[in-house]
Amino acid sequence: MMSSAEDQLCLNICNTLSSSSSSASSRWKRQTTQQKWVKKKQTAEKRRFSSSEEDRRHVFKQRRLQHHDVAKEEEVQGQTAAPPPAVVNPQAPPADETNGKPEKKKKEKDGVKETGRSSIKTSSLFKHNPDIPDIHRPLVSQVKEKIFTSDSFSDLHLHPHLVATLNKVLNVSTLTSVQKLTIPALLSGRDAVVRSQTGSGKTLSYAVPLVQSLQSVQPKVSRSDGPLAVVIVPTRELALQTFQTFQKLLKPFTWIVPGVLMGGEKRKSEKARLRKGINILISTPGRLVDHIKHTLSIAFSAVRWLVLDEADRTLDLGFEKDLTIILNSLNSTGPGRQNVLLSATLTHGVTRLADVCLKEPVSIRVSDPPTTTPAVTCEPGSVSQSQSFAVPEALKQFVVVVPSKIRLVCLAAFILDKCQFSQNNKLIVFVSSCEAVEFLHSLFTSVLSANHKPPLEFLRLHGNMKQEERSEVFQQFSSSRSGVLLCTDVAARGLDLPQVTWIVQYTPPSAAAEYVHRVGRTARIGGTGSSLLFLTPAETAFISELANHNISLSEMKLLDILSSLMIDDTYKGRGKYHSKSSSKALEQEIRERSTVLQTEFENVVHLDAQSVQNAKKALQSFLRAYTAYPTQLKHIFHIRSLHLGHTAKSFGLRDAPQGLSTAIGAHNKNRSRIRSPVKEQKKKLTSKTAGGKSFGPGQREVRLFCSEFSSGLEGAGAKKKKKKTLSGREEEMQQLD
């Protein structure tokens, strides 16, 4: 029979299914939940039993050990008047009152209660959460793009060695839709603005005609000619990837030399390479500007191609200044050149840029618009203003609505489900700041990796890492078959990482376009993939915002995700649950296990002063990034709607930290909400280009503050000064290049 304390405990856990959970549970299809996790468990078991003999022995050994430990623990508990179970009723009399141990009394005073697991502190995870609203899913007609055509590269009258290289080295023979439209247009000498969905082969659509054109130049191109083509891309990793593509394409044309310039590399060695001669110059904007200013040997007199890949990003976040310098420099010396702008998200910014630097461009758009217009358009003249975005057809898009407090556990449960209990999943998790990436990386490595066999592999990528490490991680994740990459938006654009199965947006993107690029890291070139967007109950209007851009999401239920904690007993609750219990009991056990996991996170975070400090830093950077959402999304993502205490929990902090208010904004003590951080910046940016035309008013206040692609070579003083005014997201953006 249950003791009265246990009865109380049970009651309390049911009570903790308060507001949010109760409304969720009323919608919760009980049978389905139970069936779902039983099925999950069976699949996981099956997988385990079908694995190698060694693995099997290992699993059994683990289980034996666990049973042994549990038995031992029970034995000890039996001897020491049984401490309370894993989750404790906060209203129940403190443990020390029953056994009178002074040590426990002290911890109670600190607002921390002990559980059955040695020194596990409880966390009221399911209490006082906001209701999870019913999701309104507007009707959306998704924009579709056909990826492949029936034509092949050999139909394009390219140099036979180029076709052979495409077939044998790059393993491609059939043209994609965007390649079929773009390659002939560029071969005919036209400027072009190209929009097609992520992973549809845009790189080859400009790289093939560029190489075809340069290999035919007579007399033959030589290094001393300097740059004949300049390709601008927004991030270092993308620069590296693009450079590697050119290296492959140029195998038969050894006299044409590609080269890459990017922040983080040694400027001196780049200067030396420029002196020797680079014919196809791939660069991030900030570093190119740096060389324009400081490297005498850089000369653009022979440039006949300018490619701006991810052109809308190139214009985002106040980077127009760099682009103006580059265009000025090219215009002042070069002959007539061909210009190409590409992106999966053609926005008004790109249209303005097209007006400025393109001559009668062909507008190439591969899409089946939501209206009845033709499936594929290729028209000269004006560039499309459309704001509807295409996402890969085989991409399954999900959203989960999670109260702030439960976010961390929900992410962990999702990762465990995909990486521990299923096979061959490769996940990218997007987070809004470098510090938050660091925090999650170290927390998950110490809790999730340590608790599971084989250990889960977590990698991280963000702008505050040394370039060497960034490249290493990029290559490592590229070649791995499974694992989790925690990253900032530094990995959102253009990266072609093979076999990524899930994209998780743990913090929502700053715009629908960014959403498209993030999810575009999976389901590439006709492949399958899935994505999951985390939103808090206050942020669900973002679903309608995405619907405005023809993006439709299906809902994944929070409890479904958390139920993966039932698959094995690593985070077991009180241990009374079995598969034949009621579904109410199942929900209760899921919540208990979630609480056990959250408690483990909190224990690790509170292990020492340094790790508490790291969690606070991560929280602070998250809050700062939150203030950087653009004005038009502030009604969805406003710092005021965040609950500091709840948000702190998602960083493993037991309480809302003091002293954040000066950096983030005053902390409203009554409501525990965060006040608006800074007065919204009203000034608009209008920068002039070489042609004297304006790119138009900047849409984001952050444009005023930063040059996203700064090379990091400015004086330390200048850097320091800038930092004072930047938000977390902006700081991260500064590190992109």
Ligand SMILES: Nc1ncnc2c1ncn2[C@@H]1O[C@H](COP(=O)(O)OP(=O)(O)OP(=O)(O)O)[C@@H](O)[C@H]1O
């Ligand atoms: N014709 C083709 N046949 C098969 N694979 C191709 C073809 N063209 C390109 N690919 C492959 O498709 C993948 C995606 O190509 P790419 O990176 O150029 O896409 P993208 O449209 O630029 O994507 P994003 O918008 O995300 O930058 C690459 O691995 C590339 O090698």
